[in-house]
Amino acid sequence: MKKIHLLLLKSFIRPFVVTLVIVMFVLLMLFLFKYIDDLIGKGFQWYIILELMMYNSATNVAMALPLSVLLSSIMTYGSLGENYELVAIKSAGISLRRAMYPMMVVVVLLSIAAFAFSDWMLPRANLKYYSLLYDVRKQKSGNLLPENVFSNRFPGYSIRVKKKDPDGQTLYGIMIYERGLLQINHIVTFAKSGLMYRSKDDLYLILKLKDGVRYEERESENHYFQRQKLTRFRFKETEQRFDLSEFNIKRTDENEFRSASMMMNLKQIKHYVDSASHTVDSTVNTNFQLIKPYFKYYTIPTKPTTEGLKAASANVSKLNGFNDQLNALNNAASEVRQVQDMLRNRTDNYKDATKNIRRYILEYQKKFTLGAACIVLFLIGAPLGAIIRKGGLGLPVVVSVIFFLIYYIIGTIGEKSAKEGDLSPLAGSWMAIAVLFPIGIFLTYKAATDSALFDMDLYKRFFKKLRIRKRHAV
Structure with missing residues (x-):
């Protein structure tokens, strides 16, 4: 009996890990597609985006884990049925319920781990994720010098670039107006070309200007003669630095987000x-x-x-x-x-x-429904796999997606009804579990009694008999 348990566990763990990774990857791609405009072009360091993706992956566990349990259980028992291994197990006098026993123990342990994760790890991940996402979305664009536009991103300066190379660093036709204390453009710099790059500490934007001229107007030092003084300076190459402290990401205090329900x-x-x-x-x-x-x-x-x-x-x-x-x-x-x-x-x-x-x-009830969803979806997936007897990523994926959509839609309707006061929060949060649990019991009973629930030939014969009866009745 122990060898059969090991066989079932090995058959389940491998597709479970694979499907969990695939589902997490798909959800992560959906996150990137949703917030791609908020992440690209703002000059973030690579570790900021990686940190945001890591926190998002932790928040996606609540959706990925039940779907992975459903899909892997269908694949496991479908593969066993397709290879006639379930038939061999039943011929040895072991019922399907007994064959599901080790898997049920694993899923129960997994649901307990899911509850602990949702109570301890998930609030911390949500706090880190939403606070960082808030700071990222309010961050200013990293396109500091667009083409043919006077940019006022830097205080005290108006900068216009006529053309930029595809690399975004080589500039042509540069005009820089510098304002004084009275907000008057008293220093003007023109350059034919230039190179734009950041300092190593990301504190300054450096413009290395080439082949240009600089005009500066100053008040006369003679108080009796108030004419202004104009200075013209030609240069082959010069540098000008601009402060980037306002464009670096500024982290908001996480305590401002702790009052949300998802952070508790x-x-x-x-x-x-x-x-x-x-x-x-x-x-x-x-x-x-x-x-x-x-x-x-x-x-x-x-x-x-x-x-x-x-x-x-x-x-x-x-x-x-x-x-x-x-x-x-x-x-x-x-x-x-x-x-x-x-x-x-x-x-x-x-x-x-x-x-x-x-x-x-x-939110309080959702910490319990995550583990309960794993158990209920396993009760649906395991007998479904034994009935359809198909392994791999074909039919099991279609069936699992259908049942997961039913679970997700019912759960969403229940949550919205509870938030609006049409249902009690307890009934709204457990509505999907209450609907799918009898279906899981029914499928387990049908699989244990070797019911041909998805045998198309059986339904064809049934409708054929109905047509014959109608003809005789006529």
Whole structure:
């Protein structure tokens, strides 16, 4: 029995690792395609982009892991069925449930590891990823000197380049206007060509100008004679440095992002939900105390008494006139408008607070649903592979993608409904698991009883019998 367990484990681990790497690579490519405009042309160091890709890969585990479990389980049992190894196992008196036992243990351990990852590692990865992505997206473009445009990227300078070589470093037709204290262009430099490059520490942009002239206007040193002084300087080669400190990436303090739900573990989310719920309850009590003076209560006894009748007749006599009734209605409408104005902003704050609470509860439940999704998708993938009996990356990929899309769509609908308040966060987060779990049990039962669920010849014979019956009935 141990040899069979080792055979199943070896058959599962290899496709699981391969599919996990492939899915992670595909998701990483989707990330690069989405943010390619924010990464290219800003002069980032290579390790900044590599760091961003690494953090993104960690955040993609929540989607890649269930899909890899589903696909690898279909491939494993499909390959065993295609090579008649499942038949040999069953002929030895070992049922499919017993053959799935070692794999189930591995998947349970994998789901526990997924829960630990989502509670400990994933919040840290999300914090690093979103803070770095925020800094990258707000970074200024690295195209400091575009062609035929006066660039004011550098404070105190206006630079125009007529033409640039494809390498982006050789420049032609350079004009540099330097502004003084009064924001007047008192220094102008012209150069036929030049070379642009960064210093080794990336603190300065260096322009090595060639074959040019420099004009500078200065005020006269003689206070009695106020004419300006013009200096012309011709050069064969000179250098000019520009400060790049504003263009280097500036990291935002990560503490500004720690309040988001994705950056918290279970303990932190629970503490936030408790404190936010307490704040909402106290706000509701405060709102009630504010509008309580506007409520007027009138008690009427069940049995009319002489004193009650006298009071009622007195009240009726006060409102006999039309003007008195109109004034009473206007006063009531005015008080209603005052209450509405008072509660309008408080109602919006209440809705935002409750929506945030639902979002945090959803994030709390998602840490458990990741491991549960691995188990449920394995219960679907293993019997499906035993039924279709096809290995490789053909039919198993199609089937796994279909079931994963069903899981993803139902989960997305449940999350959105829970965020809007149409469903409770608990029901919205576990909706996909609740829908797919009975399907997994049903497929496991069909595979254990050797059901020809996907046998096309069986369905053809069934519809053929129906057509024959219809002909005889006619």
